[in-house]
Amino acid sequence: MPEGFAWVWGRAWGCRERCAAAHLSLAASRFAAWARPVSERWARTRPGIRGPPRCDPRPRLPLPRGAPPPFGSLSERGPNLCTVTSPASTDSVPPQLSAGPRPAPGPAADEGLARRLRALACTAPLHDLDARKANLAGEYSVYGMAEIALAAIDLVTLNMDFDTGADHEQIVARLVPRIAAQAPQRPAAEHERVARWVLENLINVGSVDRGFRAVYGTFAPDGTYVRRDYDFKLIEEVPGYGGGVYLRTTDEAVNVLVGALDTDVTSAQIAAEVKLEVLISRGRLADAQLAAEQARYRTVQYSETLRKALDATRRNVRAVDWLHAVPDMIAEALDHVADRYRHENAILTNIRKARDESEEPEHKRRAAELVDIVKDCIRRHTQLQSRLLEAGPLFRAEQDRQAFATPAAESGIDLYGHLVAPVLPMPLEQAVRVTDAFFARGTGFRTRASVRVGDLVDLLLTPPVEREHLGAEMPEPDLIATPDDSRFSEEQLAAATELLDLPADAPRRLSGLLAEARRQDPELPYLVALLAVHAASPPVGTAYRQGEEKLLFAVDDGTELDDAEFGGADLIVGTALLDAVGMAADRS
Amino acid sequence: MTEHVEWSEPEAVAAPASAAVTPADAADAARLVAFGLQPKLQPARDQEYGELLRRYREDPPFARLADAVATGLGLVVLEVSPRAGMAVTAAEDSVFAVRMSDYARRTSSDAGDRFLHGLAHLAVAALAFPRPEDLADDGYIGRVSVNGVDSFVRQACRRLEERAEEQGENTDPATDAPGLEAAWRIWARRSATGATKDARRLAGSTTGIVGKAVAFLTDSGFLQRTGDDNGGTYRTTARYQLQVRDMAGSAALAELLELGVVPVTDGTATLLPAEDTDDLELVADAGLPFHS
Secondary structure (H helix, E strand, O other), rough: OOOOOOOOOOOOOOOOOOOOOOOOHHHHHHHHHHHHHHHHHHHHOOOOOOOOOOOOOOOOOOOOOOOOOOOOOHHHHHHHHHHOOHHHHHHOOOOOHHHHHHHHHHHHHHHHHHHHHHHHHHHHHHHHHHHHHHHOOOOOOOOOHHHHHHHHHHHHHHHHHOOOOOOOHHHHHHHHHHHHHOOOOOOOHHHHHHHHHHHHHHOOOOOOOOEEEEEEEEEOOOOOOEEEEEOOOOOEEEHHHOOOEEEEEOOHHHHHHOOOOOOOOOHHHHHHHHHHHHHOOOOHHHHHHHHHHHHHHHHHHHHHHHHHHHOOOOOOOOHHOOOOOHHHHHHHHHHHHHHHHHHHHHHHHHHHHHHHHHHHHHHHHHHHHHHHHHHHHHHHHHHHHHHHHHHHHHHHHHHHHHHHOOOOOOOOOOHHHHHHHHHHHOOHHHHHHHHHHHHHHHHOOOOOOOOOOHHHHHHOOOOOOOOOOOOOOOOOOOOOOOOOOOOOHHHHHHHHHHOOOOOOOOEEEEHHHHHHHHHOOOOHHHHHHHHHHHHOOOOOHHHHHHOOOOEEEEEEEOOOOOOOOOOEEEEEEEEEEEHHHHHHHHHH | OEEEEHHHHHHHHEEEHOOOOOOOHHHHHHHHHHOOOOOOOOOOOOHHHHHHHHHHOOOOOHHHHHHHHHHOOEOOOOOOOOOOOEEEEEEOOOEEEHHHHHHOOOHHHOOHHHHHHHHHHHHHHHOOOOOHHHHOOOOOOOOEEEHHHHHHHHHHHHHHHHHHHHOOOOOOOOOOHHHHOOOHHHHHHHHOOOOOOOOOOOOOOOHHHHHHHHHHHOOOOOOOEEEEEOOOOEOOOHHHHHHHHHHHHHHHHHHHHHHOOOOOOOOOOOOOOOOOHHHHHHHHHOOOOOOO
């Protein structure tokens, strides 16, 4: 984590502060252009420097408007960038700015600027904490709030599990030691209060969206200046099992934490690994630890991607590209896990050696820490791997459940296709008319209670009912007999089994089987196709254990299936003879 | 239903012997409508309700009388059957109608909140009846969960976000025109849940909004709670299917058409695999479960 996170400016966040959206954009544009080198210099020389008071509209680093800024490769554009996002440019445009020597930058140049502004905005809530700690009742200036905030983001990221996020209380508990170290003489209750305050501010509990908003300006394609809202979250609360609320860091937060992580996950991971190995072999453990930690963040990000894909699959198979994207990702991830596992074990051996042989206590300590980190990496990889292995069966189960349902002939309104999908991209003021119409007709009716004064008096004078010790009587559940919704009848199954009872020496194409099935019964091809697809992954283990003599199997030789109702591979379906006697001997 | 009322008079003249309406008949008809106004009451669990339903189906003059009573009260009769009971709903300006401002207070001042509450109801229906044939099939029972609905909408939002990114669009709305913000962003930026002091669901979060919607629908007799998993799981009732199919869906669609948006789908089964591979790829790339 960067040690001195020093540049700080006025507060411009959330709905709580009126004063300052414009202020941010002004400050932000200047910083985007040239503040980084300065702030880095400050960070090195004067850690803990404080920003201007909250509503001071002037940027911290005064620079004569129009004069070439002194530092940075971007200084060429400096003056223009300032005017692009300066609030002054729309309210009262100084002539030399709008009609300057250079025309306004086009949308393409602007896009890069917008991206940087957004990236910059993500760090602002952290600076803001330090700026606002003075407003807290009590003397809190001893605490480095930005540092605590980064540590909190760090902790949440590392404690995020595959399924749920990090536990709120646990994060507070783990933050406290760091806070206590900042001000050991203060009471423990205060430390906890600081931890909660930081965490709540990172979630931004006070706002309705529980997020942050930054305002920045861009030029639209037609050259007009548009001020836009950028909404983002750093830590978000997600529902967990059993109705609990867990914390997850957002991609924005991970970007703040690890730097520009907006790259291909795998390639970044490989780069980090190579670096790590080199660093360890050269004995530079401090750097190696940093690299290992970064590798771990990327691993977390990887599993996050997979989790989202699986969640989406569970809801709707067709929402996820299972033809190319996901299988590719799974194959890639499995390779990657295997690879990582090898690497990490090698690294682990290396570090253990470094730990045991090192004479220097500092080296020993770092090596020991590194061992812990790498162990954690291995644990996460194993977790990722088990999820990856479950992904295929999950897809097939969901495919069965969702795609092999009865095709019904009737049709009515397609609520998603006709309503939800068109409404979501609409502008709010139009979309709200559609949802209002749905709401007005879709909520049913309410019989309003009308109150008579006489009843009211009675009601108010009635003594409260004594609560029964065992609580209210349980209402009898309404049971509805569900119809037998088997897709296929017993006869159909028998017919399909008979059709698939192929001689061992004469496998057949699926297309032929489907055609034959169709002649018997128009529904039968569905069952045959289903059985054939299942045979593509035959239950060999079960057959082995039960001593079966033959097993239906299906193989894809790359031939496309040419059929009116089905698509995919024209499988070769056949029966394999198993050596039942040999297997029995094997088992015993 | 008004034509029924007009009809009854000439018939009454034509066959005075069988169709003379007695006060007792009127009381029974009103009683049936009163049963219909208790949406959670199952016809199978009340003998009198069941008998009145049977009489409605077998005795046309009585049926017209009951319809007339309902119409006079400002109700629309959707269906009268043993499964749904006397399924009535409020006409637009009826005293029974639900107004958004009564439903959630913030909605009168905040268009974003208003949209979120409306979309929550739409999304619950869309997930309860994912395919057109589910909405058409009288025997279909949909199942939804609070977290499931939220994830479903979020996923659709994420697809739109990804698509906008691919096309290099800047979807951040202009500051001075919040009404022009793309609707999906409103949902996407609202937090999914949040810790509260009393461990209840945060009302302003999207799961809170969906939770409110399903609780309200349960009170309307449209959903039945079946469990606590995933933020609460629910099962649809016949009344909900009727309400969505005959009232809400068409009303929203009409509004959409008025806005000049004509959603085109192939009409039959949007969830089934498309016939040709080109189309399949398009759907996969768009990432949406339906043709968009």
